[in-house]
Amino acid sequence: MASSPVVRPYRPADRDAVEDICVRTAHLGQDSRRHYTDPAIFPATFAAPYLHLEPESAFVLDDGAGHAVGYILGTADTPRFVEEFRARWLPRIADRHPEPVGPSSAPDEEIVRLLHHPERMIVPQVAAYPAHLHIDLLPAWQGRGHGRALMTAFLRALGHRGVPAVHLCMVTANTAARAFYDRLGFHEIHVPDPGPVTYLGRTSEVPPP
Numbered sequence: 001m002a003s004s005p006v007v008r009p010y011r012p013a014d015r016d017a018v019e020d021i022c023v024r025t026a027h028l029g030q031d032s033r034r035h036y037t038d039p040a041i042f043p044a045t046f047a048a049p050y051l052h053l054e055p056e057s058a059f060v061l062d063d064g065a066g067h068a069v070g071y072i073l074g075t076a077d078t079p080r081f082v083e084e085f086r087a088r089w090l091p092r093i094a095d096r097h098p099e100p101v102g103p104s105s106a107p108d109e110e111i112v113r114l115l116h117h118p119e120r121m122i123v124p125q126v127a128a129y130p131a132h133l134h135i136d137l138l139p140a141w142q143g144r145g146h147g148r149a150l151m152t153a154f155l156r157a158l159g160h161r162g163v164p165a166v167h168l169c170m171v172t173a174n175t176a177a178r179a180f181y182d183r184l185g186f187h188e189i190h191v192p193d194p195g196p197v198t199y200l201g202r203t204s205e206v207p208p209p
Contacts, residue, residue: 003064005141007149010058010071015051017068018060019043025136028174037108041097045115046134049089050074053081059153061137061146069141072150074133076163078121085118125191129167129201131158151184151207158204167201 010018019040026032026042033039050073051058061070075081099116100109114120121132133154137147158166167189170177173196184207186200 005064005069005146006062007059007146007153008062010051010055010060010068010073012055014060014068014071015048018047018051018058018071018073021068021071021136021138022047024138028171029136029176030139035107036111037106038097041108041111041115044093044097045111047071047073048093049085050134052089052092053084057154057157059150059157061141061150063141070135070137070146070150072133072135072154074131074154074166076131076158076161078126078130078132078167082118082121085121090116090118123169123191123199126167126189126199126201129165129189131163131166131204133166133168135168147180148184148207148209155204155206159206163204165201165203167199169197169199172196172198 022043023033023039024031026039026046027035032042036042054073054075057075058071058073060068063069094116097112097115100112126132135147135150135154137150155166168181168186170181172178178198178200181200184202186202189199189201191199
């Protein structure tokens with residue numbers, strides 16, 4: 001008999017599930033597979049590097065039977081993470097997702113460019129928020145308080161490491177995600193000409209229940 005869902009630290013055996021969740025939530029919170037030729041570019045850019053470089057900052061929602069159905073991952077130190085992404089992650093994955101030459105002609109190419117330019121994560125306006133995060137839940141597990149539980153685990157871990165604040169970058173069109181972050185006390189950080197994204201930040205203080 002399965003136990004109740006629980007948030008727990010990431011384990012290496014969760015990697016395939018985390019990458020699958022990333023693919024199935026990458027298109028404005030919905031499945032990216034019908035919109036991208038190679039949706040594996042999403043976990044290669046936004047999930048796997050964190051699992052490889054900083055697994056201690058990753059947590060999953062376990063469905064009670066040992067299967068990850070949601071996750072939160074990130075880094076406590078964005079500038080350091082960018083350096084390690086360039087030195088240790090990109091060489092492992094670049095041949096699988098070569099950088100496009102010339103203007104992008106397909107949605108996949110836009111994401112591949114992000115993979116090859118980790119320095120995009122260095123944004124002066126968010127320097128006071130040194131950590132950053134990504135959080136995703138399969139649709140069936142959304143709206144049930146699990147996102148808050150994942151965020152609480154991540155913020156508590158940051159607090160234990162003395163990290164004062166965290167930021168995230170989200171697609172502005174994802175209004176459901178924005179409402180979730182607003183409820184958790186994130187506020188908008190002004191970044192000039194951010195394009196299709198919005199930057200949000202908050203302290204690492206754990207939000208009230």
